[in-house]
Amino acid sequence: MADKKTVTLFIQCLVDGIYPEVGNATVSIFRKLGIPVTCPTEHTCCGQVAFNSGYRKAARVAARKFVSLFEGAEIIVCPSGSCAYMVKHHYLDLFRNDEKWLRRARRVGAKTFELTEFLVDALGIESVGANFNGKATYHDSCHLLRGLGIHEQPRKLIKNIKGLQFVEMKNSDRCCGFGGAFSIKYPEISIAILDEKVETILATGADIVTGCDIGCLMNIQGRLSRKRSSVKTLHIAQLLAGL
Numbered sequence: 001m002a003d004k005k006t007v008t009l010f011i012q013c014l015v016d017g018i019y020p021e022v023g024n025a026t027v028s029i030f031r032k033l034g035i036p037v038t039c040p041t042e043h044t045c046c047g048q049v050a051f052n053s054g055y056r057k058a059a060r061v062a063a064r065k066f067v068s069l070f071e072g073a074e075i076i077v078c079p080s081g082s083c084a085y086m087v088k089h090h091y092l093d094l095f096r097n098d099e100k101w102l103r104r105a106r107r108v109g110a111k112t113f114e115l116t117e118f119l120v121d122a123l124g125i126e127s128v129g130a131n132f133n134g135k136a137t138y139h140d141s142c143h144l145l146r147g148l149g150i151h152e153q154p155r156k157l158i159k160n161i162k163g164l165q166f167v168e169m170k171n172s173d174r175c176c177g178f179g180g181a182f183s184i185k186y187p188e189i190s191i192a193i194l195d196e197k198v199e200t201i202l203a204t205g206a207d208i209v210t211g212c213d214i215g216c217l218m219n220i221q222g223r224l225s226r227k228r229s230s231v232k233t234l235h236i237a238q239l240l241a242g243l
Contacts, residue, residue: 008073009039010112012046012083014214022214025241026079026115029128032241043069048086051094053181060094064101067091067108075122076112079237081144081212082180084114089147114144115237116212120153127160130240135165137206139197139220140173141213154212154236161239169200178219194223201231209233 007030015022023039030037047062066087070076078084091105119125138158144150158166177183177193197220201209209224209231211217217233224231 005074006036006038007075007077007118008070009037010043010046010070010076010078010083010087011039012078012080012214013049014218015079018218019214019235022079022235022237025235025237026077028241029115029119029237032128033123033125040069046083046086047094048083048090049180051086051090056094059090063091063094063105067101067104070112071104071108073111075118076108077115077118078112079115079212079235080214081114081141081148081150082215084112084117085143085147087112114148114150114212116153116157117148117150120156126156128157128240130161130242131163132161132239132242133163134208135167135204135206136208136210136234136239137167137169137201137204138172139169139176139201139209139211139216141211141216142175142179144212145173150212154210157236157240158210164239167204167206169204169206171196171200174200176216176219178216180215183219190219191223194219198223198227198229202229207231208239210236210239212236 009026011023027037044065045062046066047059050062051059088109091109095102095105113122174197175193176197177190183190209220214235217235221233
């Protein structure tokens, strides 16, 4: 059973370098559930940044390190849809001409889960006993929804947070304009997309925007702050941990 196994956390770069509170919240959730958790301090980027920028050779170097480090894990959980998608799908592209590494990458990908996917689908948990006072709306990040097909799992968890009023935003599945390097290479287009997203958020009357990818939330928070909005962003792990 999945709940008998040790969870090895795959903490993405933005969380490790900028938002460690999301990693702490993720650990807190598993400890509250009584699930053994560990995190290899040697792990680095999964290679997504290089892959998305077209640097496949560099991405393979990062992917080999990741596979080598995590292949001994029982279960791998990541609080990021985009990074989980990278390991589960793009590693198969990177190693499609290398049978040995493809086999190893496939095994690692098969036991890699995004956080809400693991809680709801693998463990059958829809409530972690969380409490949070406020009104929240939810943003569907692109890789999480379109890549991994994760839609209902985070909503089930959010709706079971005591004290939290959940309201759906219009077009919650529309991109926020981040896309990693996209927002840097095409800032005008990115901001136009982001402004539409922010308008739909403000229309909900929510005081919290949550989601499963900190990159999207960082992008949204930046625009909300520049508009001097009091609306805050919180990763879903922070809501579930009550932090």
